[in-house]
Amino acid sequence: MEAEKIIKPANGYLMLVIFLILFFGSIAMMIKYENPIYAITIALGILMLFGFILVNPNTSKVILLFGKYVGTVKKNGLYWANPFYTKKKISLRASNFDSERLKVNDKLGNPVMISTILVWRVTNTFKAAFDVDNYENFVRVQTDAAVRKLASMYPYDNFADEGHEEDITLRSSVNEVSEALEKELEERLSIAGIEVLEARIGYLAYAQEIANAMLKRQQATAIVAARHKIVEGAVSMVEMALEELNKKDIVDLDEERKAAMVSNLMVILCGDKEASPVLNTGTLNH
Numbered sequence: 001m002e003a004e005k006i007i008k009p010a011n012g013y014l015m016l017v018i019f020l021i022l023f024f025g026s027i028a029m030m031i032k033y034e035n036p037i038y039a040i041t042i043a044l045g046i047l048m049l050f051g052f053i054l055v056n057p058n059t060s061k062v063i064l065l066f067g068k069y070v071g072t073v074k075k076n077g078l079y080w081a082n083p084f085y086t087k088k089k090i091s092l093r094a095s096n097f098d099s100e101r102l103k104v105n106d107k108l109g110n111p112v113m114i115s116t117i118l119v120w121r122v123t124n125t126f127k128a129a130f131d132v133d134n135y136e137n138f139v140r141v142q143t144d145a146a147v148r149k150l151a152s153m154y155p156y157d158n159f160a161d162e163g164h165e166e167d168i169t170l171r172s173s174v175n176e177v178s179e180a181l182e183k184e185l186e187e188r189l190s191i192a193g194i195e196v197l198e199a200r201i202g203y204l205a206y207a208q209e210i211a212n213a214m215l216k217r218q219q220a221t222a223i224v225a226a227r228h229k230i231v232e233g234a235v236s237m238v239e240m241a242l243e244e245l246n247k248k249d250i251v252d253l254d255e256e257r258k259a260a261m262v263s264n265l266m267v268i269l270c271g272d273k274e275a276s277p278v279l280n281t282g283t284l285n286h
Contacts, residue, residue, distance in 0.1 A: 004126040004193075007063065007071030012052055012078030019048045050083040060122075062088040062129045072125045090128055094121045094197055099143050103207055104151040106170065111207035112156050114170070116147050116181065117200050124193025132192045142188040150181050156206065170204055177201060238262050 023045030030038035055061055055076045063070040064086040073079060074092065097118040106112050120139060122128045128135040157171045168176045182199045189196060242261075 004124050005069070005071040006074055008075060009053060009063075009073060009079035009081035012054075012080045015048070015051070015080035016078070019045055022048070047083050048080075051080045051085070053079040053081055053085075053087060055079065058091065058093045060090050060092055060125050062090055062125050064088070069126065069130070074125075088129060090122055090125045092122055092125075094119055097139060097143060098202060099140070099147060101203055102144060102147060102151075104148050106151055107153060107155045110156055112151060112170070113203065113205050113207055114147055114151050114201065115203040116143060117198075117202040118143050118185065119197040119199070120185075120189065120194050121197065122193055123195045127191065127193030135192045135194065138192050139189060139194060143185065146181060146184045146188055150177065150184060153180070156204075170201070174201070 022041060026038045026041035026045060030036070030042070053061055053063075053073060055073050055078075057076045059076070061073045063073065063081065065082065065084060070085065072090075097120065099115045099118070101113045101115045103111055103113055118139070122135065132138045151170065154168055154170050154173070154177065157169050170177055178200050181201070182196050185196045185199050
């Protein structure tokens with residue numbers, strides 16, 4: 001396989017001066033002397049026009065001669081080369097690609113919608129021009145394939161209550177997932193001479209058919225966690241109240257009265273609504 005070869009053709013400004021002298025000088029001489037032989041030099045001047053190569057900053061021109069690779073011009077400026085050369089422009093600038101939202105299954109089989117934002121650029125013009133059919137379309141197709149593979153490697157979220165606890169998830173492990181995506185894309189796009197500058201998940205959500213169910217599940221998990229904290233705090237407060245009553249000898253409660261007190265405090269502390277107090281105007285036994 002051939003490798004990229006950087007070339008620098010002749011100075012285009014010098015050849016532009018020669019072209020102007022040859023072309024307009026031949027026209028003037030033909031008019032003056034009325035000699036058709038100067039038409040040949042005019043034709044040569046027109047042929048010279050096809051040899052000019054203009055390279056803009058951060059672009060390149062791949063040069064071919066009758067299907068044979070000659071080299072690549074990367075330095076910007078005006079050049080002149082063989083008029084029979086075929087020139088193909090390839091941009092060296094960084095490009096953004098925002099993929100479409102794809103419906104894929106994560107590691108647990110849940111359907112999710114996912115897209116990626118890719119920043120890439122061409123570093124090897126020979127590979128980009130000749131090793132793949134259309135390098136821009138190649139980037140799009142391989143990016144979609146890499147995103148599908150990545151989504152199947154990790155779960156969307158942790159489900160510790162169901163025994164599915166993962167170190168890396170699509171939702172929470174942003175840096176780790178991005179590194180894995182960049183590595184996968186670098187392996188896929190290297191054949192086209194393309195460098196991956198950055199790859200990030202642009203959109204991530206559950207698919208529409210399970211989004212409502214997963215939202216309810218997340219809400220239920222949050223409620224259970226909140227209730228767990230409330231119960232822990234209530235038990236601590238009841239324990240502290242009993243210790244203080246015993247320490248200061250405010251009232252002497254038997255086991256039955258302690259159980260009733262604990263029950264009342266737990267209802268008050270763990271209830272969703274404010275408690276309605278009941279005044280006992282009698283004795284402890286009535």
